[in-house]
Amino acid sequence: AQSVTQLDSQVPVFEEAPVELRCNYSSSVSVYLFWYVQYPNQGLQLLLKYLSGSTLVKGINGFEAEFNKSQTSFHLRKPSVHISDTAEYFCAVSLSITGGGNKLTFGTGTQLKVEL
Amino acid sequence: GAVVSQHPSRVICKSGTSVKIECRSLDFQATTMFWYRQFPKKSLMLMATSNEGSKATYEQGVEKDKFLINHASLTLSTLTVTSAHPEDSSFYICSARFRGSLYNEQFFGPGTRLTVL
Numbered sequence: 001a002q003s004v005t006q007l008d009s010q011v012p013v014f015e016e017a018p019v020e021l022r023c024n025y026s027s028s029v030s031v032y033l034f035w036y037v038q039y040p041n042q043g044l045q046l047l048l049k050y051l052s053g054s055t056l057v058k059g060i061n062g063f064e065a066e067f068n069k070s071q072t073s074f075h076l077r078k079p080s081v082h083i084s085d086t087a088e089y090f091c092a093v094s095l096s097i098t099g100g101g102n103k104l105t106f107g108t109g110t111q112l113k114v115e116l
Numbered sequence: 117g118a119v120v121s122q123h124p125s126r127v128i129c130k131s132g133t134s135v136k137i138e139c140r141s142l143d144f145q146a147t148t149m150f151w152y153r154q155f156p157k158k159s160l161m162l163m164a165t166s167n168e169g170s171k172a173t174y175e176q177g178v179e180k181d182k183f184l185i186n187h188a189s190l191t192l193s194t195l196t197v198t199s200a201h202p203e204d205s206s207f208y209i210c211s212a213r214f215r216g217s218l219y220n221e222q223f224f225g226p227g228t229r230l231t232v233l
Contacts (some may be wrong), residue, residue: 032219032221036224041207041227042226042227043120043122043224043225043226043227044160044209044224045224046221046223049221090159090160102220103150103162103165103220104150104211106159106160107159108158108159109158109159
C-alpha cells in the first residue's frame with residue numbers, strides 16, 4: 001500500500017521569501033502525485049499534479065513541484081510567497097485506476113503561515 | 117470546469133436528528149464520488165467511496181448504518197448522518213472523479229460543517 005509523509009506540520013515564512021513544503025511517499029509501483037491547498041473552512045483545491053513525463057510540474061498561483069523517483073519525493077516550492085498563500089497544504093498519492101488504485105492517500109498536511 | 121458543490125455549507129442540528137448533505141458535480145459526470153471527514157487541524161479521512169447505481173464501499177471503522185450514502189445519478193451523491201450525536205460534529209467534504217479518469221484525480225466540494233448540539 002502507498003503512504004505519504006509530510007514531515008513539517010507548520011512552516012512559517014516571511015512574505016516574498018521562498019518556501020519549500022516537503023512530501024515523501026512510499027510505494028512499490030508507479031504512482032500519481034498531487035498537491036492540494038485548503039483555505040480555512042473550505043474544500044480542497046488542486047494546485048498541481050504529476051502523472052508522467054517532465055519531473056518538474058508547474059501549477060497554479062506560482063507553485064511548482066519536482067518529482068524525484070530516487071528520493072521518492074514530491075516537494076512543493078514557490079520562489080516568493082504572498083500573504084494570501086497562508087493555508088493548509090496536502091500532498092496526496094494514488095495508484096492508477098487500472099493498477100487497482102481507487103483512492104487518494106493524503107499526508108497529514110502542512111500549515112503554511114506567511115507573515116509580514 | 118470541474119466544479120463540485122455541496123449543500124448545505126453549514127448545518128446545526130439537535131442530537132438524535134438526521135441530516136442529509138448533498139454533493140453535486142456541476143459540469144461533468146462523476147461515476148465515483150468520495151466522502152471524507154476532517155477533524156480540526158487534521159488530514160482528511162476517507163469514509164466511503166460511492167459509485168453511481170451501486171452500494172457504497174465503506175472504509176474500515178465507518179458505520180454504514182449511521183452514514184447512509186446514496187449515489188442515484190451521475191451528478192449527485194448524498195450522505196445522511198442518521199441519529200446524529202455531538203461526536204458526529206465535523207467537517208464533511210465530498211469529491212468527484214471524472215467518468216473515465218485513469219489517474220484518480222478528484223475534484224472537491226467546499227465542505228459542510230456539521231454541528232450537533
